[in-house]
Amino acid sequence: MNKAIISFALSLVIGFGLGYLVFGVIMGDSDKQPQVAQTEPTQETSETEGQKEGAKEETATVDAxxxxxxxxxxxxxxxxSLGLEGGATGPDLSKAFTDVEGKHGKSIDEFLKEPTSAVMSSVIGGSPLTDEERTQVLDMLKQASEK
Structure with missing residues (x-):
C-alpha cells in the first residue's frame, strides 16, 4: 500500500513539473503581453495596383x-522565409503550406482545425484559431512557401 501511495505522489509531482515546464516555460507565461514580430517598413512611393496588392499582403502578414x-x-x-524568428522546438513553418499534407495526411487548413499530432492537438485545442485567424495564417504561410 505504501509503495502505491509513494508511486502516485511521485507521478503527481513529475506530471505537474512537466506541465509547468511545457506550458509555463516553453509556451511562455500567459500573464505577459505577447511579443509582436517586427516587419521591415515599406518604402513610400506612389501607389499602383501592384503596390496596393503588396500593401495588402504586408498587412495580412502583420496580422498573421x-x-x-x-x-x-x-x-x-x-x-x-519571412524573417520571423521563433523557437527551435517545432519545425520551421516556411514550407508548411505545401508540406503538411504529405506529413500529416490532411491539408494545412484541416490540420489547423484538427491537428493529427499529439502536441499540436493539445496546443490548438487549448487556444483554437477562429476562421478569420486561420485564413490570415494560411495566407501568410502560402506567402512564406512562395519565397
Missing amino acids: NNILNSKGCLGCHAVD
Missing part, C-alpha cells in the same frame, strides 16, 4: 504575425 505571437506559435516555430 500578431496571431502567431498571441497564440504562442512563435514560441516553438520560426518562419525563416
Whole structure:
C-alpha cells in the first residue's frame, strides 16, 4: 500500500513539473503581453495596383504575425522565409503550406482545425484559431512557401 501511495505522489509531482515546464516555460507565461514580430517598413512611393496588392499582403502578414505571437506559435516555430524568428522546438513553418499534407495526411487548413499530432492537438485545442485567424495564417504561410 505504501509503495502505491509513494508511486502516485511521485507521478503527481513529475506530471505537474512537466506541465509547468511545457506550458509555463516553453509556451511562455500567459500573464505577459505577447511579443509582436517586427516587419521591415515599406518604402513610400506612389501607389499602383501592384503596390496596393503588396500593401495588402504586408498587412495580412502583420496580422498573421500578431496571431502567431498571441497564440504562442512563435514560441516553438520560426518562419525563416519571412524573417520571423521563433523557437527551435517545432519545425520551421516556411514550407508548411505545401508540406503538411504529405506529413500529416490532411491539408494545412484541416490540420489547423484538427491537428493529427499529439502536441499540436493539445496546443490548438487549448487556444483554437477562429476562421478569420486561420485564413490570415494560411495566407501568410502560402506567402512564406512562395519565397
